[in-house]
Amino acid sequence: xxxxxxxxxxxxxxxxxxxxxxxxxxxxxxxxxxxxxxxxxxxxxxxxxxxxxxxxxxxxxxxxxxxxxxxxxxxxxxxxxxxxxxxxxxxxxxxxxxxxxxxxxxxxxxxxxxxxxxxxxxxxxxxxxxxxxxxxxxxxxxxxxxxxxxxxxxxxxxxxxxxxxxxxxxxxxxxxxxxxxxxxxxxxxxxxxxxxxxxxxxxxxxxxxxxxxxxxxxxxxxxxxxxxx
Amino acid sequence: xxxxxxxxxxxxxxxxxxxxxxxxxxxxxxxxxxxxxxxxxxxxxxxxxxxxxxxxxxxxxxxxxxxxxxxxxxxxxxxxxxxxxxxxxxxxxxxxxxxxxxxxxxxxxxxxxxxxxxxxxxxxxxxxxxxxxxxxxxxxxxxxxxxxxxxxxxxxxxxxxxxxxxxxxxxxxxxxxxxxxxxxxxxxxxxxxxxxxxxxxxxxxxxxxxxxxxxxxxxxxxxxxxxxxxxxxxxxxxxxxxxxxxxxxxxxxxxxxxxxxxxxxxxxxxxxxxxxxxxxxxxxxxxxxxxxxxxxxxxxxxxxxxx
Numbered sequence: 001x002x003x004x005x006x007x008x009x010x011x012x013x014x015x016x017x018x019x020x021x022x023x024x025x026x027x028x029x030x031x032x033x034x035x036x037x038x039x040x041x042x043x044x045x046x047x048x049x050x051x052x053x054x055x056x057x058x059x060x061x062x063x064x065x066x067x068x069x070x071x072x073x074x075x076x077x078x079x080x081x082x083x084x085x086x087x088x089x090x091x092x093x094x095x096x097x098x099x100x101x102x103x104x105x106x107x108x109x110x111x112x113x114x115x116x117x118x119x120x121x122x123x124x125x126x127x128x129x130x131x132x133x134x135x136x137x138x139x140x141x142x143x144x145x146x147x148x149x150x151x152x153x154x155x156x157x158x159x160x161x162x163x164x165x166x167x168x169x170x171x172x173x174x175x176x177x178x179x180x181x182x183x184x185x186x187x188x189x190x191x192x193x194x195x196x197x198x199x200x201x202x203x204x205x206x207x208x209x210x211x212x213x214x215x216x217x218x219x220x221x222x223x224x225x226x227x228x229x
Numbered sequence: 230x231x232x233x234x235x236x237x238x239x240x241x242x243x244x245x246x247x248x249x250x251x252x253x254x255x256x257x258x259x260x261x262x263x264x265x266x267x268x269x270x271x272x273x274x275x276x277x278x279x280x281x282x283x284x285x286x287x288x289x290x291x292x293x294x295x296x297x298x299x300x301x302x303x304x305x306x307x308x309x310x311x312x313x314x315x316x317x318x319x320x321x322x323x324x325x326x327x328x329x330x331x332x333x334x335x336x337x338x339x340x341x342x343x344x345x346x347x348x349x350x351x352x353x354x355x356x357x358x359x360x361x362x363x364x365x366x367x368x369x370x371x372x373x374x375x376x377x378x379x380x381x382x383x384x385x386x387x388x389x390x391x392x393x394x395x396x397x398x399x400x401x402x403x404x405x406x407x408x409x410x411x412x413x414x415x416x417x418x419x420x421x422x423x424x425x426x427x428x429x430x431x432x433x434x435x436x437x438x439x440x441x442x443x444x445x446x447x448x449x450x451x452x453x454x455x456x457x458x459x460x461x462x463x464x465x466x467x468x469x470x471x472x473x474x475x476x477x478x479x480x481x482x483x484x485x486x487x488x489x490x491x492x493x494x495x496x497x498x499x500x501x502x503x504x505x506x507x508x509x510x511x512x513x514x515x516x517x518x519x520x521x522x523x524x525x526x527x528x529x530x531x532x533x534x535x536x
Contacts, residue, residue, distance in 0.1 A: 007329065011318050012318075012320075013320065085316050085318055089333075090282055091280055092305060092334060093303055093304075093306040093334065094302060095300075227284075228284055229282040
């Protein structure tokens with residue numbers, strides 16, 4: 001399985017996606033500071049404390065990497081069907097289920113670790129800068145950080161699950177745009193924040209979506225050995 | 230008789246339509262099996278079923294003496310294939326393509342890569358990505374990929390599409406060589422008769438999903454009569470003279486101007502002389518061998534062949 005994942009990464013030069021993920025981190029940072037300054041100029045009650053700022057970062061990171069995951073799904077799975085390279089992959093003496101599972105594993109692991117690492121990176125840089133320039137009228141406490149860790153972890157798990165939902169829409173017509181669009185839709189439903197409240201805060205919502213995502217993946221694998229290519 | 234591939238009443242139904250019907254195919258070890266049929270006859274579907282990409286609706290397939298099932302993965306190690314047209318991960322170079330292929334196949338002789346690229350005459354493409362290859366180059370790389378692991382059975386679906394005449398000749402030689410020297414059994418499909426005729430040992434003809442016949446080339450060659458074709462200004466008169474003066478009865482008036490004489494004793498010289506003596510203008514005369522093409526056309530047009 002690990003070997004299959006390695007070959008998969010080699011096949012698509014997936015290393016370049018790490019660079020893109022890092023780039024995305026800086027974009028998120030940029031957006032955070034823009035938010036910070038705009039709310040200051042407009043004198044809106046914006047990011048007035050760290051609790052809010054960190055929630056914001058987490059939501060943004062998740063949104064970015066759920067969409068990122070759909071790009072990976074489009075490339076690793078939908079693209080294989082669309083460009084018929086799946087006929088090649090299925091002609092290797094490798095269990096079809098394992099082959100698809102290894103692709104999904106890449107997507108899940110990538111999404112999960114990208115969310116955790118990006119949260120850590122963006123939060124660190126953001127807080128170091130805001131602390132040293134006193135940009136937020138609040139002090140960052142260890143208690144807050146300790147509180148955030150399980151939340152971020154939990155959210156990352158849920159996000160990695162729901163990131164698989166676009167697979168269902170993409171597979172219907174082997175369409176790459178549909179795959180990516182559906183992820184944007186999911187993100188806009190789940191992560192949009194109105195008056196400090198998002199659907200993701202109702203614990204039932206992310207868990208259900210994650211379960212749906214995992215079921216989609218399971219359905220994609222279940223009958224794969226009987227399917228005509 | 231050892232058969233490498235044997236199908237029994239192999240059938241495939243797509244959306245209620247039978248595209249392959251009760252095909253009983255027999256491929257012997259070490260031969261080149263030409264799989265001949267017009268476009269849409271079901272060649273690709275059969276080949277897809279042989280490689281386990283598509284699952285049969287009915288009947289079964291035996292490869293290397295074992296029944297093919299949904300879980301037959303090991304058997305794929307012993308196959309080399311090109312189905313429909315060669316498909317690649319287009320961002321890779323030729324060398325990367327072959328390396329990746331070998332890893333997936335569990336084959337670890339890296340030296341073989343340069344060797345096989347030489348064999349298909351695909352050199353000096355180090356930096357080039359497959360997406361910038363011409364169709365001919367892709368075809369060659371596809372063949373290189375199919376043969377690199379030295380499979381026991383090669384399944385090639387229209388492998389010479391997109392190649393120039395020189396390339397076709399080179400590959401024909403290559404296939405013969407692989408069959409003779411490495412003992413690789415090859416199933417090669419085509420709708421181009423001339424190609425198959427030159428390399429195949431056995432030919433299977435498929436039409437509308439049915440395998441019409443399976444026959445060895447030797448048998449075909451023996452059954453094919455030679456004939457003399459004369460083009461004249463007045464076919465009917467000429468036919469009369471041929472019968473009356475030369476006592477030849479085994480001939481056929483093809484249209485108003487051409488006659489085919491199948492009698493093996495007929496000589497062109499005597500024929501020409503006699504016709505001219507009777508004031509018949511000869512526009513052309515030639516000796517022809519009825520090729521596989523005629524044989525094939527006879528089959529496709531519904532005739533029953535006694536080969």
